[in-house]
Amino acid sequence: MAEIAELKSVNEQGEVVTCACAMGDLSDFESVPVDRRVLVIGGGITGITAAIDLGNAGYKVVMVERLPSVGGRMLQLSETFPTLDCAQCTLTPRTVESGQHPNVTLKTSCEVEGLEGEPGNFKFLIRQKPTYVDWNKCTGCGTCVEKCPSKGFALFERDAGRMPAIYTLSPQAVPNKPQIDPDRCRFLTRGKCGVCSKVCPVGAIDYEQQESFFTIEAGAVIVATGFDIYDWKKLMPEYGGGRIPDVIDGLTMERYLSASGPTAGKMVRPSDGKTPKEVVFIQCVASRNPEFHKSYCSRLCCMYTAKHARLYKHKVHDGQAYIFYIDIRSTGKGYEQFIQQSVSEEGIVYIRGRAAKLYQKDDKVMVQGADTLTGKKIEIAADLVVLAAAIVPNEGSEKLARILGIECNKDGFFVEENYKFAPVMSGRQGVYLAGCCQGAKDIADSAAQGSAAASRVQVFLSSYRNRMNREAV
């Protein structure tokens, strides 16, 4: 005979509820089939790692990515610390594997809009944004991208260069099919042009494409929506508020340094395309500033700033790099050695202090700051200034939290169930977190969390299934 026990569970609004549940002899209860499919939201290195792990373990995975190809932030990066290996070279095998894996389905240009059902049997509503290209017909030949006359600002290239209105995010994009940016396309904005449509040999361009919706049923979901850079242009007038062209952020620097970036890896500055000879890097921009910006440490900036300075020196041998820092946090394996090398072998000048103000003077960016070790005021006339701006959650995180019934902290990062012992579990059963959407972390830690989340999902779905099987006996 079944007993009735009380169990805690989490409802769709993310509230903990108590429900009566049958325990013990369950022979008179019908079993509920558990969906062994897993949804991964976000196709960055974290999501890809989770998806491949789950795929290899025999689970069916659907990976939803809002950009036209997978790879995430790593796609934008040049080389990665502490080994200085090329981001594209280490990432591409993984993006390709996720694209070709028999158990992994990619859904790009898609966003999650709704959720129904229970842990173990979720039903997600997905919005497919129009790409204006029929990918069933498109062969990925790239002629349209080459011929597109409308090159303009694209968020992906930051301030480093322009992008055609029909584009792929990288030469090795997965899937390697282009899409049209409706805001920049001449045909979609002004009804004139149509070059891509004329040059496409298979007639894949479809300006009439509309957004559509579909549903995905999955037993569990991994949220790996990643990060963005603090909006320093809007919120930090002391650093020029975006009005000084030769003040850029770290991601823009990555695009300059990247061999597949708009300058093909040539180090130039935005205002006049000249090679900068004096470059100032500023760490902790908006991070560790509880009074006005973000109170947390963004964790990556000490390392990637040292990396930027070194890569800059590798490209501009007679250039000088200065780094303003509060203190150096190089806690990963091999990280401290990387910093030491930057100082002793690459001649990078570290200045302990914060830069107070940047302003334009003729063709220089004046950096006012203080060396707090000597107590002296410092002014450097720089050709280029690179800001290591704080890591913040990607846009739309709060909306996604509401849809999934999970919690955000005051900075917008998703809240884990227990930071020490369950860092990849959200407050809601069946919903898992990984990577920078939970807090700033580097590639190594993000990939580790991707695997951890994949592992937790397997535990969840297996135990659920086992219990259900027992119930069925």
Add this chain to the structure above:
Amino acid sequence: MRYSYFPGCTLYTKAKKLDDAGRECSLKLGFELDELPDWTCCGATFPLVNDQHMLMSGPTRILADTKDRGDDKLVALCSVCYNVLKRTNHVMLNDEERRAKITDFIERDYHGEVEVLHYLQVLRDEIGFDALKEKVVKPLEGLKVACYYGCLLLRPVKEIGLDRMENPTIFEDFIRALGAEPVDFPFKIECCGAFQTVNSMATATRCSREILSNAVQNGADLVITTCPLCQFNLDDRQPEILKEDPAFTTIPVFYFTQLLAVALGLDSGNLGFERNFINPLELLQEKGLV
């Protein structure tokens, strides 16, 4: 509209032109600055030590007087007075312990009821810059203005809250309403040297020189300010700067109320420009404004 008005000591002496023009313009703009009777010194510096309550008894008394005459708003023109009164009021409103100590000492009942406003704030929030634009009879077309804020008008931002502290724009918005063009001015919140002018004049001279050079480099015809000390340092140090560097380009520095008076078509004979070391009359005549 009628407001209680606290001119402060400097506006009766050195900065009389700031006060005169401010009062004249208020009548033209349809609000009355009703001077607080029997006012005392604001203290001139907000005490930076937490237990130094004596310095706050003066400003608290001023605020209590405003309340007792039935007013809930007190307007100041001088950045220093504004800063001291506003910060004192912040303590009265938020710090029960210190409030009790001070009000017990001066034997007054005051809980931070009065709102301290800067004249610029009245123009922005009570009159509105659009309405101000309507009242301009002589738009200052072709005049390039460097808006100098200094520190006390803005900081500390959590207690003052008039505008953003790193890139304030209230002055620029005001200038646009008058028809003039604000120039890009990265040094608009740099320190003018303040009281260093007393014990280390060279420091104040260096500060002023950097600020003024920056204004000139950015194409400004003149610099405006709200603070008598800033005006003094920026204007009166220019002969010294010239001695050090004969190639230095001088630039007139005067009060925003004086410029407002020009735009409102008030008699330039009463504007006190002759008190400036670098007299702006010539510039204004050249631009056909007076």
